[in-house]
Amino acid sequence: MSTAQQVLAGPAIQSGTSRVSLTVIQERARKKKWRTSIRAWMLLLPSLIFLGIFTVYPIIQSLISSFYKDDLTTIQPVFAGLSNYQELASDPVFWESLRNNLLIAVVTVPASILLGVALASFSNALGKLGKTVTRIGFIYPTFIPLVAAANIWMFIYTPIYGLLGYINSNWRLLADGKTAIWAIIVMLIWKQAGYLMLFYIAGLNGISKEVFEAAEIDGATGFRRFKAITWPLLKPTTMYVFIIALTSAFKTVDHLYIMTKGGPGNATNMLLFYIYQTGFDYWNNGKASAMTVILVGILLIVTAVKFFYDDRHAYYN
Amino acid sequence: MMKKLSIGDIFYRSLMWILMAVSVIPLIWVIRTAFIPSGKALNLFALAAPTLENIRHVFETVPFLQYYGNTILITLLVLVVQLVLVTFAGYAFARMDFYGSKVLFVIFLAQMMIAPEVLILPNYSLMVKLGLNDSRIGIALPFFASAMGTLIVRQTIKTIPYELEEAAQVEGASFMQIITKVYVPLLKPAFVAFGMISVSYQWNNFLWPLVMTDSVSKRPLSLGLAMFAMSFETGAQWSDVSAATFLVCAPLLILFVVFQKQFIESFVHSGIK
Secondary structure (H helix, E strand, C coil): CCHHHHHHHCCCCCCCCCCCCHHHHHHHHHHHHHHHHHHHHHHHHHHHHHHHHHHHHHHHHHHHHCCEECCCCCCCCEECCCHHHHHHHCCHHHHHHHHHHHHHHHHHHHHHHHHHHHHHHHHHCCCHHHHHHHHHHHHHHHHCCHHHHHHHHHHHHCCCCCCHHHCCCCCCCCCCHHHHHHHHHHHHHHHHHHHHHHHHHHHHHCCCHHHHHHHHHCCCCHHHHHHHHHHHHCHHHHHHHHHHHHHHHHHCCHHHHHCCCCCCCCCCCCHHHHHHHHHHHCCCHHHHHHHHHHHHHHHHHHHHHHHHHHHHHCCCC | CCCCCCHHHHHHHHHHHHHHHHHHHHHHHHHHHHHCCHHHCCCCCCCCCCCCHHHHHHHHHCCHHHHHHHHHHHHHHHHHHHHHHHHHHHHHHHHCCCCCHHHHHHHHHHHHHCCCCCCHHHHHHHHHHHCCCCCHHHHHHHHCCCHHHHHHHHHHHHCCCHHHHHHHHHCCCCHHHHHHHHHHHHCHHHHHHHHHHHHHHHHHCCHHHHHHCCCHHHCCHHHHHHHHHHCCCCHHHHHHHHHHHHHHHHHHHHHHHHHHHHHHHHHHHCCCC
16 A cells, blocks of 8 residues: 555544645655655665675676776776777677677577476376476476586586497587587576476466366367466566576576586686686786676666566566 | 377377486486495496495595585575565565665666676675685675565565554554564465575575685585585596585485475465466
């Protein structure tokens, strides 16, 4: 309820006058809203402190740092205008990392989402034992660290001795620049689909049974029913899950540390990992800050675009 | 009444079960390799009696107990603080009409898209300035506020009828009492669902602890595992690496398998849709 409604619903003025002026009501509403605001701000204060220090301030800090030259050759950071950005524009590793990251995002996000909803639908239609088995079987990768997953998949991809080596001992999946990134993409989808499946199980359960029954009476079943009814009703879940998958595509780089360190020859390098290398291996703070700004920019732009697109197309809620 | 299965149905179901096998095979392989004598590890079809030798070897080589302690400390610290903070923030956004609510909400949303790890560089410099580098609390600090948790609590509270709060107000309950006595009990599914996400996030976090720890005594499990795995070049050590991997994954996996039904139920009954 908005503050104005609360005031109108509250006790009337005691002075005895039978007419209550609009300005008096507005005055009371304003006073009440101030009281509520102070309370709300107190409740939000702890969270805002941490968000301010560890999200907002670092973004601003990165922006400022990106305009300074700050690496092993400078004792103090020196103002350098756009030179970091210019350096990035001509840095082939940056562009390759960006390309790889975009490829990973474009493939893993839809694939994980589609798998997530397919697996959730499949699991929901099974009996009790089937549900338990499929849920555990598909969702468990969510709960292991990516470095552990990287270990396991590194073995699977190991030439000759690895699991896949049994199928074809000539495969050098992680050593070959062309296949390495796809091998990683498969692992990333394996790791993420179950997590999204979890959200979709909740989403599917949120759709009332009557909707499905009505569809069945009308003769719509299987894929048609899914496309026309289930999928649109899952819109809120899909939006939520899209953000999770998208941010994941940019921020999960743990596996690179163990598996390929970005290689072979930067074929698997990703933006955040290159930021890590530039900042912590090469100690070039200015350049790494510029990249951080770009990464933040990408994330903000994509989410903004998605929100506006969905806003215009959402009729249901 | 048996539904007739079309070819499409059969194809679809087989595909799903094949995917299931693909999903589960890595886990089966890890468990098998962790418990099989190291000589037989590489021969995929060898059968042998399970042995705890690999696990024992890992514990001897590497201070795994220290790693466990560190990870548990960080995970619990973050979880407890988060639960308090997201309850307050979630309530404020769900029930209160206040100045600046839209702007503040956007700031929260920003954290959903831009996780502390993305800002790894500036956050690390900040930690150094605060003298908190190479500390476990430094690892935990950036995660105390959680946009996702706040959203989950907010969604869940919105599904709770306002009348409950009104009834408590009529009985003269104070503001804090309303939150703790009326809402907290009803937020249990949200807490479980979010708790799961938070625990697995912190337990498995890697890049941030990587830059934040220098000394072995502060190292969490994920780092310990990575260091351990990288110190081996040849295939013969896969049994040790698998044993270490198993040790890191086991606690969460066991929790998940045992409480799987409750966890998923909590997702369904919290406001997540």
